[in-house]
Amino acid sequence: MSGRELKDLLYDQVARIARAAASPKRLELIELLVQGEKSVEQLAADAEISVKLTSAHLKQLRQARLVEARREGRRMFYRLVDQHVADFWVLLRTLAEERLLELQAATRQMAEGPGELAPMAGAELLDQARRGDLIVLDVRPGMEYAKGHLPYARSIPVNELRTRLGELPKDRPVVAYCRGPYCLMAREAVEILGEHGIHASRFDDGIAEWRYQGLPLEMESDQKEATE
Known part of the structure; x- marks a missing residue:
């Protein structure tokens, strides 16, 4: 050859x-x-x-x-x-968002949806959640939460949110996240929470983005072991 x-x-x-x-x-x-x-x-x-x-x-x-x-x-x-x-998915999406004007316009339109974006980076979100200053809410299906989620996050799938609102305290803000920047479940959750007087914002990162930044994830089994 x-x-x-x-x-x-x-x-x-x-x-x-x-x-x-x-x-x-x-x-x-x-x-x-x-x-x-x-x-x-x-x-x-x-x-x-x-x-x-x-x-x-x-x-x-x-x-x-x-x-x-x-x-x-x-x-x-x-x-x-x-x-x-x-990681490949995160890098490819990030590169596309940096280079493609059409994609930038679409992401701006998405950012203008229900609820403001959480005004903090991942490390700060983690610190505030650890202190109990806010509630991190994972609105993905429960099976996805079990396989990996942000530390201190509570699981309430968006299709169960209206019937489980009583599980959320109203004296602390809620930051909802789902599968990543292109996922719509967090937007829907923020809208539902706002309708019921709970101050909520969206966190764009999903577990792929979170892990890519070197931040820790938890699994449901980790939490069970910690309580035993």
């Missing part, structure tokens, strides 16, 4: 990652899998596409060694191969 042929091979192999990621839905599936292992059916429901199309997208991601699968009976479950894939 000539030097040119070897270089072409190297670049082509790297391009496999780019080709696998070159789909809006596959990027969304990666973000969903950042939250933890999910079945094909659950991924299809979360991404609002058919199971058949979801399987086809996952096949592309698997061929690029970005995800891996396991079978449980008739069901297939997928997960990211490692943390580098989550």
Whole structure:
């Protein structure tokens, strides 16, 4: 193999990652899998596409060694191969937001939605939550919370929030977060909380962004061990 042929091979192999990621839905599936292992059916429901199309997208991601699968009976479950894939998603999204004017306009529009953004970085949020100055509220599905969440966060999925408002004190502000900057569940939660007189804001970072910054995460098993 000539030097040119070897270089072409190297670049082509790297391009496999780019080709696998070159789909809006596959990027969304990666973000969903950042939250933890999910079945094909659950991924299809979360991404609002058919199971058949979801399987086809996952096949592309698997061929690029970005995800891996396991079978449980008739069901297939997928997960990211490692943390580098989550970091790749954060870096790719950040680069796109820095370079693309259309994306910047869309993110500004998103920022103008219900509730203000929490005026603090992750480390400060962690400090205030530790002191009890505010409530960190994880509004993702409970299974996602169990697989990894921000320290001191309480879990109330957004679809249960209206019936569980009594669990939240009204004398402290609430900071709600979900899967990341493009997730709409925190916006919905802030709107619900505001309707009931609870001061709330949104925190854009999800667990991928939080971990990328080197900040700690907790799992439900960690909390159980701490109380035993």
